Amino acid sequence: MSQQAVSTRVLTVPNALSALRLVAVPLFLWAILTRRDALALVLLMASGLTDYLDGKIARAYGLESRLGQLLDPVADRLYIASTLLGLAWRDILPWWVVVVLFAREAFAGAVVLVAKRHGWVGLPVHFAGKAATFNLLYAFPFLLLADGDGTAARIAQPIGWGFAWWGIALYWLSGVIYAVQLRRLLAAGRVPA
Incomplete structure (x- = not known):
């Protein structure tokens, strides 16, 4: 199985999806802490969908990049951390x-x-x-x-x-x-x- 080269490109669809996830983290945290659960659920589901899509698109179209390798796990961890803290703050977790x-x-x-x-x-x-x-x-x-x-x-x-x-x-x-x-x-x- 050959490994595809990882590019240094910045402006790609997968990177845009990861950046969008990062930008939405504060909005998600605000929604969960202020009990706007419908918005929080939509943002969480959108985060999961874009997480799936950015990797799928990157692999399918040869758009894997160093920036994407950085952004994707950072976005995952920020969503996990903000969700954990929000759910614990509300005594759900x-x-x-x-x-x-x-x-x-x-x-x-x-x-x-x-x-x-x-x-x-x-x-x-x-x-x-x-x-x-x-x-x-x-x-x-x-x-x-x-x-x-x-x-x-x-x-x-x-x-x-x-x-x-x-x-x-x-x-x-x-x-x-x-x-x-x-x-x-x-x-x-x-x-x-």
């Missing part, structure tokens, strides 16, 4: 979930720092990390929808928590995989390209 997921971010940050010290800009993205993000980004709208009394809320709650538990487990698994990848690279004495 317990604070221990926030602590567990932020602890994983700190752990992954430490792995990245060690990688950078040895000359690697980043480690290869793997399926567990993408699956974790997918599960968390699906959990949040369901958990937000579950903050109510109707039938939709009763149906959304177990679905939201199902996605949340899988997301939490896969998020930590992906962090451990990154650490193992780095350890293997260091043990093999591989030099970054």
Whole structure:
């Protein structure tokens, strides 16, 4: 399987979608904190859709770029962080979930720092990390929808928590995989390209 070259182009459709997601983060946070749940749900769903589309378009049309490799995970993390904080602030999500997921971010940050010290800009993205993000980004709208009394809320709650538990487990698994990848690279004495 040949790897496609990553360009230095800035003005691409995938980069525009990632930038749009970033710009919408403050609006989303405002919506969730002020209980404008319909707007928050629409923004979360739009974020998930554009996250899917930017990667799909980039791979399909050879538009993978260094900027996109930076913007996409930053947008993912900002949406996850703002959603976690917003849902915890509203008592929809317990604070221990926030602590567990932020602890994983700190752990992954430490792995990245060690990688950078040895000359690697980043480690290869793997399926567990993408699956974790997918599960968390699906959990949040369901958990937000579950903050109510109707039938939709009763149906959304177990679905939201199902996605949340899988997301939490896969998020930590992906962090451990990154650490193992780095350890293997260091043990093999591989030099970054």
